[in-house]
Each structure stands twice: as structure tokens, then as C-alpha cells.
Amino acid sequence: MKLMKKTTRWFVDFFEVYLPIAVFLLMFITFLVNVGFRYILKDPQNWTFEFSVYSFVVVGLLGACTAYRKEDHVVFDLLYAELKPRGQNILRIISYLIVIVSLAAIIPSSVRYLLKLPTVTSIMKIPEGIIFMSFPVLLVSTVCRSVCRLVLDVKAFRNKTYVQRYNTGEKDALI
Amino acid sequence: MSWYLAIPFVVLILAFVIRMPIGLGMLVGSIVYFLAKGMSISSLVNSVCYGMINAYILIAIPLFVFTANVMNSGQVTDKVYDFASSLIGRRRGATAYVNVIGSLIFAGMTGSALADASGLGVLEINQMEKDGYDAPFSCATTAASSVIGPIFPPSIPFVIYAMISGASVGKLFLGGMVPAVLLALIMCIYIYFISKKRNYPHGLVVTFKHFMLSTFKAIPALLTPVILMGGIYTGIMTPTEAAAVAAAYALVISFFVYRCLSSKALGKILLDTLRTTGTIFLVIAGAYAFSYIITAEQASK
Numbered sequence: 001m002k003l004m005k006k007t008t009r010w011f012v013d014f015f016e017v018y019l020p021i022a023v024f025l026l027m028f029i030t031f032l033v034n035v036g037f038r039y040i041l042k043d044p045q046n047w048t049f050e051f052s053v054y055s056f057v058v059v060g061l062l063g064a065c066t067a068y069r070k071e072d073h074v075v076f077d078l079l080y081a082e083l084k085p086r087g088q089n090i091l092r093i094i095s096y097l098i099v100i101v102s103l104a105a106i107i108p109s110s111v112r113y114l115l116k117l118p119t120v121t122s123i124m125k126i127p128e129g130i131i132f133m134s135f136p137v138l139l140v141s142t143v144c145r146s147v148c149r150l151v152l153d154v155k156a157f158r159n160k161t162y163v164q165r166y167n168t169g170e171k172d173a174l175i
Numbered sequence: 176m177s178w179y180l181a182i183p184f185v186v187l188i189l190a191f192v193i194r195m196p197i198g199l200g201m202l203v204g205s206i207v208y209f210l211a212k213g214m215s216i217s218s219l220v221n222s223v224c225y226g227m228i229n230a231y232i233l234i235a236i237p238l239f240v241f242t243a244n245v246m247n248s249g250q251v252t253d254k255v256y257d258f259a260s261s262l263i264g265r266r267r268g269a270t271a272y273v274n275v276i277g278s279l280i281f282a283g284m285t286g287s288a289l290a291d292a293s294g295l296g297v298l299e300i301n302q303m304e305k306d307g308y309d310a311p312f313s314c315a316t317t318a319a320s321s322v323i324g325p326i327f328p329p330s331i332p333f334v335i336y337a338m339i340s341g342a343s344v345g346k347l348f349l350g351g352m353v354p355a356v357l358l359a360l361i362m363c364i365y366i367y368f369i370s371k372k373r374n375y376p377h378g379l380v381v382t383f384k385h386f387m388l389s390t391f392k393a394i395p396a397l398l399t400p401v402i403l404m405g406g407i408y409t410g411i412m413t414p415t416e417a418a419a420v421a422a423a424y425a426l427v428i429s430f431f432v433y434r435c436l437s438s439k440a441l442g443k444i445l446l447d448t449l450r451t452t453g454t455i456f457l458v459i460a461g462a463y464a465f466s467y468i469i470t471a472e473q474a475s476k
Contacts, residue, residue, distance in 0.1 A: 017434055017449070020449050021446065023330065024237065024445065024449065024452075025445070026239075028422065028423075031238070032419055032420070034416065037422060041392060042451055047229075051445075052231075054232055054233060056226045056234045057224055059449070059452060060237075060456035060459070061227075061454070061456070061460065062449075062453070063449045063452040063454075063456060064198070064445070064457035065453065066449050066450050066453050067451075067453035068196070068199075070450055072450050072451075073197070073199065073453050073454055073457060074196060074454060075195070075196050075197065076190075076194065076197065077194045079194075080193075091192075093193055093195070094193050095190075095195045096202060097196060097468045099193065099199055102206045102207060102210075103202075103203070105206065105210060106206055106209075106210075106219070108216075109216040109218050110218075110219075110220050118272075128224075131332075132220060132224045135223060135224060137397025147227075
């Protein structure tokens with residue numbers, strides 16, 4: 001059980017933290033290489049532009065997973081803040097249910113589409129399907145995390161505590 | 176235009192009510208629209224992914240965020256604060272002036288109100304409270320002055336506006352300079368009157384030696400906006416490349432000049448950059464899906 005938890009954590013961290021950070025660093029370095037080649041060596045490179053643009057897609061979409069994990073996304077909570085804990089608990093449950101159902105509905109079709117996507121990048125010839133897989137990763141990550149949070153919120157509702165037990169600021173939670 | 180167009184908007188309003196993240200609300204609304212209309216999800220995936228590829232200029236945003244985080248992580252904010260402090264000297268309400276001037280200088284490096292409020296802002300509020308200013312005034316001054324961040328170049332909202340409208344980033348940046356300076360000036364005039372009325376404390380006496388020393392120490396930090404703006408307006412670099420060069424410069428001065436950045440801190444900076452980038456880009460991804468629907472429904476007609 002402990003090993004499974006550890007493996008899951010590593011797997012989640014890989015896609016939500018390590019991979020996008022590595023891609024961001026590569027994008028950053030590529031930009032500097034681009035400036036160096038163009039203005040110092042007077043030999044502009046096309047691959048640098050292509051690499052930056054495609055890595056930007058990965059950073060943006062996988063970064064959204066990280067932001068969801070930390071509950072950093074922009075929310076409109078005027079109504080939510082006015083409710084009692086029970087009402088807030090109910091709204092969270094509804095919100096997660098909608099997210100889970102709608103995002104889970106398109107995961108299979110988006111993966112199928114990307115696996116069959118024939119296009120490749122024009123210079124480096126990387127299949128675009130692989131790069132765009134960040135989109136289904138975002139969907140899967142959001143759905144899995146929402147399911148975990150939904151379970152905790154349903155438990156809180158049944159126990160009549162109504163309190164959010166994840167991301168309470170005590171520690172960097174996986175959920 | 177069909178009634179299906181109402182679906183994403185209804186879902187978005189629902190997202191507001193139930194505290195669903197806005198970006199996710201837009202994405203969920205688009206998904207419901209696609210499913211209700213029986214359209215292929217491939218269009219949704221394409222609109223999000225290719226939309227981001229075509230928005231090359233937006234790459235500047237994570238780089239500006241990275242620069243801001245590097246600047247905030249170490250002594251760079253302290254140097255800027257010391258420089259602003261020695262610039263103001265022994266005026267009544269000096270710390271409040273320093274708050275505004277410091278934010279104006281910092282705005283030239285980051286382009287984000289959030290970066291200003293969470294980095295330099297914390298330092299400013301603490302110092303103001305220590306000097307005897309009341310908490311509401313300290314917070315209000317910090318909140319108001321941090322808003323100069325997205326007005327004075329470089330500015331993240333200007334980059335987003337340029338991407339949407341096709342306007343020149345360089346011209347937008349140039350257009351933000353005078354309004355930002357005017358805002359700072361008006362805030363200083365307000366501070367002058369309010370400090371007199373509430374009898375806020377004077378600042379410390381600044382000797383010429385101290386002024387020169389703090390200026391000298393702040394020079395590497397103060398060069399950041401020069402590199403950014405100089406690179407863009409001389410035509411040497413595009414705004415995106417300038418953002419990358421500014422980020423590299425921020426790293427160099429933090430690591431080698433001020434020696435205030437550890438590799439552990441760099442890891443946290445990268446994670447924070449990723450979080451902020453993800454927060455912005457989920458909304459942008461949702462907006463791309465929305466704009467595809469509006470185009471497909473010919474709503475503009």
C-alpha cells in the first residue's frame with residue numbers, strides 16, 4: 001500500500017511538476033540559444049522557434065494541472081463565501097461532479113484522436129499527437145484529483161463536518 | 176446561430192455560482208456544447224492546442240513571471256527598497272513614498288501586480304507598520320502602488336491584449352509609461368496631504384555617501400528594465416526574446432552579483448512560475464475553446 005502510494009505520488013509529480021519544469025527550462029534555454037545564434041553568430045535557427053512554441057503548449061497545459069492541484073485557479077467565490085459550511089460542501093460536491101462527468105466524457109475520444117493525428121512539426125518532425133497529449137493528461141489529472149476531493153467532500157457531508165479536508169495549508173497535499 | 180450557443184454561457188454562469196475555476200468552467204461549457212451538438216471533440220482539442228501554438232507572443236508571460244519570481248526570491252527587492260528609501264530621504268510619510276517609488280521601479284522588472292504585492296509589498300507593509308503607520312493605510316498604499324506593475328512596461332496584460340488585438344507590444348509598452356508615472360505622481364501627492372493630516376513619521380536622514388552606496392548596490396537590479404526596454408525599442412530583440420534575456424539577467428545577478436539565490440530556492444521559483452503560468456493558461460485554453468464556438472456559430476454576424 002505504502003509502495004503504491006509512493007509510486008502514485010512519483011507518477012503524479014512527474015507529470016505535474018518535473019516534466020513541465022524540465023520543458024520550461026529547455027524552452028528558456030532554447031530562447032537564449034535563439035538570441036545567441038541570431039545576434040551573435042548571425043545564423044538564425046528555425047528549430048529554436050518551433051521548439052519554444054511546442055514546449056509552451058506542454059508548459060501551459062501541464063502547468064494547469066499543477067495550479068489545480070494547489071487550488072490556484074481563478075474562481076468567483078462571492079456566493080460561496082456567503083454560505084454556511086454545509087452549503088459550501090454541497091457546492092463543492094456539485095462542482096466536482098460536473099467537472100468529473102464532462103471531462104471524463106471526452107478523455108477516450110481525445111486520446112483516440114491524438115493517437116491517430118498524422119501531422120508532425122515542420123522542422124523537427126516530432127508527431128504533434130505526442131505534444132498535444134498534454135491535453136488528455138490535463139483532463140485525466142483534473143478528473144482523478146476531482147474524484148479524490150469528491151470522495152472526501154461526500155465523507156465530510158455524511159459525517160456532518162462539512163469541512164474541506166484537502167489543501168488546508170497544513171502541508172503540500174497530493175489531493 | 177443556434178440556441179446551442181447559450182450552453183457554454185449558461186455553464187459559465189453556473190461555474191461562477193458553484194465556485195468552479197473559471198478556466199475549467201469555460202472548458203466544461205465548451206465540452207457540453209460539443210457533446211450536445213454531436214460535434215467531434217477533435218475540433219476542441221485543435222482549438223486549444225493550435226490556439227496556443229499560434230499565440231507565440233504569450234510565451235513572454237511565463238518568462239516575465241519567472242523574472243518576477245527570481246527578483247522576489249532574494250535581496251533584489253531589498254536593494255530596490257533601499258534605493259527608493261535613499262531617494263526619498265527625510266520627508267514626512269517617507270515610507271509611504273518609498274512604497275510607491277519602489278513599486279514603480281519594480282514594475283519595470285516584472286509586469287505583474289501580484290509579483291509586486293507578494294514580494295516587495297510584504298516588505299513595504301512590514302516596514303510601514305514598524306514605522307508607525309496604521310495597517311489600513313499601509314495595505315491600501317501597497318495595493319494601489321502594486322497596480323502600477325501591469326501598467327508600466329513590461330506588462331503581462333499588455334502582452335495578452337496585444338495577442339488578442341494584434342496591436343504592437345512595443346507600442347503598448349511605450350503607451351503605459353506616462354500613465355504609470357502619472358499614477359505614481361498622483362499617489363505621492365495624496366501621500367503628501369494624508370501624511371501631513373495624520374502626522375506620519377519622517378524618514379531617516381540620508382547622507383550623500385549612503386545614497387551613493389545604495390544606488391551602487393541597486394544598479395544591477397535597475398539595469399533590468401533598461402535591458403528589457405532597450406532590447407525591444409532598439410529592435411534587437413522581440414518582446415518574447417527580451418523577456419528571456421531579462422530572466423537570464425535576473426538569474427545572473429541573483430546567483431553571482433547578490434549571491435542570494437540557492438538551487439533549492441530556484442526549484443521553488445520554477446514551481447511558482449509553473450503554477451502562475453498554469454493559472455493563466457487554463458483560462459486562455461478555455462477562451463480558445465469559447466472563441467471557436469463563437470466563430471462556428473457565426474455569433475458576430
